[in-house]
Amino acid sequence: MSVGGAVGALSALDPKKLRMYGLVGSVVGIYLGALLNSALNTTVFSFIGALAAIFAVLMGANAVRRVCAYGIGTGVPSIGMLALGMGIIAVMFGLSVAEALGFGLLGPIITLVYAGVFGYIIGVIANKVIKFNIPIMEEGNSDLSMAGAMALLGWSFAISGTLGYADILKDVLMTGYIAIIFIAGGLAILHPFNANLGPDEKQDRTLVNSVMVSGIAMIATGIAAILTQGLAAGLLQLVIGFALWFYFFKMYYKLVKRDAAAVVGTGLLPPTVQ
Amino acid sequence: MNFDINTIVYILEILVGGLLVGIGVHFVPVGGAPAAMAQATGIGTGTVQLAAGSGLTGLLAAGFMMSVTDNLWLILASGAVGAGIMMGSTMLTGSWIYAYAVGAPFASAKVNYDPITGFSQPPYVAPGTVGQGIPTICFVSGLIGGMMGGLGGAMIYYPLYLINGNAALSAMFAIGIFLVNAVIASWNIQGTIEGFHDPKFKKWPFAFRACAIASILLALAAVLITGGA
Amino acid sequence: MDAFSMGLIAAMGALATVAGASEDIESDVGSQSNPNSQVQLAAQVGNPHRIYNKAISGEPPANALWAATAAMVAYTLITAFQMPALFALVAGASVAALFNGVFSMSAYFGRNSSQRRFNQWVYLDIVRYTTPSIMAHAWITSFCIATISYIMVYMLPIPHPFPMPIIALIWGLAVGAIGSSVGDIHYGGEREFQNRQFGCGLNTMLSGQIVRKAEAGLRNSIDNAWFCTKFGGPATGMGFGLTVFLDNWRTTVFDPVTQASLAIAMGIFFIIVMVVYNLYIEKSARRKYGPYPEYKGDIAA
Numbered sequence A: 001m002s003v004g005g006a007v008g009a010l011s012a013l014d015p016k017k018l019r020m021y022g023l024v025g026s027v028v029g030i031y032l033g034a035l036l037n038s039a040l041n042t043t044v045f046s047f048i049g050a051l052a053a054i055f056a057v058l059m060g061a062n063a064v065r066r067v068c069a070y071g072i073g074t075g076v077p078s079i080g081m082l083a084l085g086m087g088i089i090a091v092m093f094g095l096s097v098a099e100a101l102g103f104g105l106l107g108p109i110i111t112l113v114y115a116g117v118f119g120y121i122i123g124v125i126a127n128k129v130i131k132f133n134i135p136i137m138e139e140g141n142s143d144l145s146m147a148g149a150m151a152l153l154g155w156s157f158a159i160s161g162t163l164g165y166a167d168i169l170k171d172v173l174m175t176g177y178i179a180i181i182f183i184a185g186g187l188a189i190l191h192p193f194n195a196n197l198g199p200d201e202k203q204d205r206t207l208v209n210s211v212m213v214s215g216i217a218m219i220a221t222g223i224a225a226i227l228t229q230g231l232a233a234g235l236l237q238l239v240i241g242f243a244l245w246f247y248f249f250k251m252y253y254k255l256v257k258r259d260a261a262a263v264v265g266t267g268l269l270p271p272t273v274q
Numbered sequence B: 001m002n003f004d005i006n007t008i009v010y011i012l013e014i015l016v017g018g019l020l021v022g023i024g025v026h027f028v029p030v031g032g033a034p035a036a037m038a039q040a041t042g043i044g045t046g047t048v049q050l051a052a053g054s055g056l057t058g059l060l061a062a063g064f065m066m067s068v069t070d071n072l073w074l075i076l077a078s079g080a081v082g083a084g085i086m087m088g089s090t091m092l093t094g095s096w097i098y099a100y101a102v103g104a105p106f107a108s109a110k111v112n113y114d115p116i117t118g119f120s121q122p123p124y125v126a127p128g129t130v131g132q133g134i135p136t137i138c139f140v141s142g143l144i145g146g147m148m149g150g151l152g153g154a155m156i157y158y159p160l161y162l163i164n165g166n167a168a169l170s171a172m173f174a175i176g177i178f179l180v181n182a183v184i185a186s187w188n189i190q191g192t193i194e195g196f197h198d199p200k201f202k203k204w205p206f207a208f209r210a211c212a213i214a215s216i217l218l219a220l221a222a223v224l225i226t227g228g229a
Numbered sequence C: 001m002d003a004f005s006m007g008l009i010a011a012m013g014a015l016a017t018v019a020g021a022s023e024d025i026e027s028d029v030g031s032q033s034n035p036n037s038q039v040q041l042a043a044q045v046g047n048p049h050r051i052y053n054k055a056i057s058g059e060p061p062a063n064a065l066w067a068a069t070a071a072m073v074a075y076t077l078i079t080a081f082q083m084p085a086l087f088a089l090v091a092g093a094s095v096a097a098l099f100n101g102v103f104s105m106s107a108y109f110g111r112n113s114s115q116r117r118f119n120q121w122v123y124l125d126i127v128r129y130t131t132p133s134i135m136a137h138a139w140i141t142s143f144c145i146a147t148i149s150y151i152m153v154y155m156l157p158i159p160h161p162f163p164m165p166i167i168a169l170i171w172g173l174a175v176g177a178i179g180s181s182v183g184d185i186h187y188g189g190e191r192e193f194q195n196r197q198f199g200c201g202l203n204t205m206l207s208g209q210i211v212r213k214a215e216a217g218l219r220n221s222i223d224n225a226w227f228c229t230k231f232g233g234p235a236t237g238m239g240f241g242l243t244v245f246l247d248n249w250r251t252t253v254f255d256p257v258t259q260a261s262l263a264i265a266m267g268i269f270f271i272i273v274m275v276v277y278n279l280y281i282e283k284s285a286r287r288k289y290g291p292y293p294e295y296k297g298d299i300a301a
Helices: A002-008 A015-039 A044-068 A076-101 A104-128 A137-160 A165-173 A177-195 A203-229 A231-259 B005-027 B032-036 B047-068 B072-102 B136-164 B167-189 B199-223 C003-030 C036-044 C059-081 C085-113 C124-155 C164-181 C183-193 C221-228 C232-253 C260-289
Strands: none
Touching: A015 A044, A015 A104, A015 A137, A044 A076, A044 A137, A044 A177, A044 A203, A044 A231, A076 A104, A076 A137, A076 A165, A076 A177, A076 B047, A076 B167, A076 B199, A076 C059, A104 A137, A104 B167, A104 B199, A137 A165, A137 A177, A137 A203, A165 A177, A165 B167, A177 A203, A177 B167, A177 C059, A177 C085, A177 C164, A203 A231, A203 C059, A203 C085, A231 C085, B005 B047, B005 B136, B005 B167, B005 B199, B032 C183, B047 B072, B047 B136, B047 B167, B047 C059, B047 C164, B047 C232, B072 B136, B072 C164, B072 C183, B072 C232, B072 C260, B136 B167, B136 B199, B136 C260, B167 B199, B167 C164, C003 C059, C003 C124, C003 C164, C003 C183, C003 C221, C003 C232, C036 C183, C059 C085, C059 C124, C059 C164, C085 C124, C124 C164, C124 C221, C164 C183, C164 C232, C183 C221, C183 C232, C232 C260
């Protein structure tokens, strides 16, 4: 699978490359899922939307890593909540406006543009009005906003099975499933850096953690999809999510063993400092 | 989507709601991690988290009220009171812990005398700390902040619901606008604040400007969204 | 107002009290949120320890995730398979607890291996016996909150207009905010630093010098839960219980359609009572404990 292959080379990805992977991967994935679903008149390809969201989450997790390395004084969680707060508005705006204009399929593009511009403006506000003077604040916030929006959109698509605004409203909003996407997406973006915070944090370990958390989110969307798309499509998503989670949890544990001072079954405090 | 005078009113309401959230955050006495070790005055948690907890409780109350009436004042008051109750019970039970588990008298290190009760503060500040607990001035300030947050949440929810008539959509949207404004305001505070008597409170015009820009952009997007079904 | 809805409100208050208490104990067993900054600091100032380090995020987002997961699964089972509500809520809480276990473990592994240069080891036995305890408390929290949401949407005479998972999300954020503001002080202000003088906050000089040894052997996080259950947990429960109960009680006793202003006036009355009670606590603490003897300024006590 392409995701598995990509992670092996994640050790020192620079943000530009990761942003490109994130944007292209998520947009192409969402469109691919939507086209396959509508062309074959089925919903089993909705899981592609959930996979596409993982690319966006990777980009967002890396942006959190870069912005929070400067120390913003309010902790990591607030920035994840900001990403999703910006994202949810961008998603609903994009889908609604695309529907109103008569080009339903343009939704993801409008979402992406609005999210990028809005995130950039928030970054400018942070630097110019609140006087943070963090050099990467603009692009970091723009990345975060786009990542939040695309993750929300990908998982919303995974639950509803189409990109139609009315369907997303009915399947994702009215049922309340947006709540789980919102918070699971937020944690997928903020948890990896928060969980690996410390002087010896490594990029590959953080990113593997974010894929693992996305797997968990995919299990959740799979359960939700059982109601909206039926047992087959839902279970497929659930099983793929579980497999992703399992594979990347093992990989994460391997990286922990590589990075930790020692992984011991049991024992007293380290001998040098007792 | 027809653009008329009502749309402008809706945009203004969302803007005012966003500003209320942004300024309300400055009133909430948060001590961050140090306050959890009774090392600083205020509530021992982060700004965004507490503002979100209280403001969204207010949103629940306002949403409930809106389902049975369309009187703006009742909805706003409901949101404010719901948030105030949450903030009040949080600070009250927090006070129990400071008084009966840590065993420390309440004191603020930012002022010499509590402006409301007139109690002297420095003799009660433990050595090596910058105050502890929730003195009356912080309690009142926190209530004002919490109620402003709830009011702001209700103020955002009300026009959204009138535009799209969809409670779930409006609620998620209000949560989104709320979080953006709360995070911007908390960046302005940079961690901890004791309330409106804190010198840091004078920084609020920065947050006012920042939240105004962000809220206008969000409001413009929000009024374009239809309720679909 | 009828007896049935009054009973439901009472049940919601009771469930909220249990949820608040278990939420706080969950965060103490796992050492989450603000007091965890000292656990994190301990290794950096040369005190490696055997305490869990569950930095999932701030408590509010984490608890919002557990509560929303439980509500989401329960809603799906109730709507798609017509399952009885109680079984559906139990199943939902179980899924939430599994999610919690994964997040907890990944945070413990991650934080400790990011402290390689301070020689902080990863102890697998701690993972094995503390994680189930964390998950159990998360199960109670998410079950109670999902049940509250269920009651608000399906059982009260005037149902709440928001869908069940969104209500659970908001209550989850609220319980996390209360847990990190109330109960954590008992853990951070008292339990982590029992080796210093009682009756004051933590002196900044002692930052990171947490208690690492127990009555016998090394202290672990289950010892901390034992301590915090005595006061921090119940106080958090009271905080969340009061929030849920008072907020819903006033709109049930007073009909929100015809007596809305009375319901709001009742809420303002509660708030004023809280201000007065806090003033009483402040006064009695000042009278009983007195000023600190080290104080050398010229402002009279």
